Amino acid sequence: MLKAFILCTVVISLACVCVAVLSMQWRQIQMLRVELLNLEQQVKLVTGSRADGETCCHSAARCGVAEQRTIMHLVPVSTHSYDERDLTVLTWAVGRGYGAGLQLSGETITVVNNGTYFIYSQVLYKDTTWVMGHVITKRMNGAETKLMKCLKSMPSNVSLPLNSCYTAGAHFLESGSVIELSIPRKSADLILSAQATFLGIFSV
Structure with a gap:
């Protein structure tokens, strides 16, 4: 039990x-x-x-999926002086680039697609003028806007008058905007090498 x-x-x-x-x-x-x-x-x-x-x-x-950006990096080919405007402009060639949002035409870049773009530029000057510099200009529907300016004092040693000027910034650009780099001085003496003088733009 x-x-x-x-x-x-x-x-x-x-x-x-x-x-x-x-x-x-x-x-x-x-x-x-x-x-x-x-x-x-x-x-x-x-x-x-x-x-x-x-x-x-x-x-x-x-x-x-990585979104492809429009990029254009330009290298200098030659310069042209406009005496009546007291201006020197550069003719460019594409050093590197992809995307269909930008078009190069000699001295200018035309924006195809609206958007915010980062623009950068550098010019190496070999000039005895005491101040050198360049301007990034946008032309749109007959209006002209200065987007960026770069000024640099040149060395007092006239036997070696070398100095570079670099500037960069982000800007909203409308479709049809024309971008140009110019030096507000006729017959400006520049170093036209890809490592020293260049212009670039890419979408952000």
Whole structure:
């Protein structure tokens, strides 16, 4: 009789333990299901999933697709002096570039697509004039706007009159804008090497 009572007690205890373990496992399964649902919602927010299962990318960066930028880096070919305007301009060639948003035409760049562009320029002067510099100008619908100016004092040693001037900045440019670099001095003496004198523009 005693053995039967002990056996019954052990069986009941084991059953209680099994029920407790199953209850804990069930709670863990429920928690995992909740976490899985949360993860699914986060994935839908990131990828922009639609109700019908079709996904779309709201951001190129999210989908791992790099947005191609329009870039044009120009190197000097020659200079031309306009005596009546007291001006020297440069003729350029494309040193490096891609994208269809910009077009080079000798002395000027024409913007094809609206947008914000970063413009940079450097000119190496070899001139005895005490101050040299250049201007980045935008022409649009007959109006002319000076976007940037760069001025540099030249060395007092006239036997080696070398100095460079660099300027850069971001500007919103409308489609059809014409960009030109000019030196407000006729017959300006410049160093026309790709490492010393250049003009560049790229979309940002």
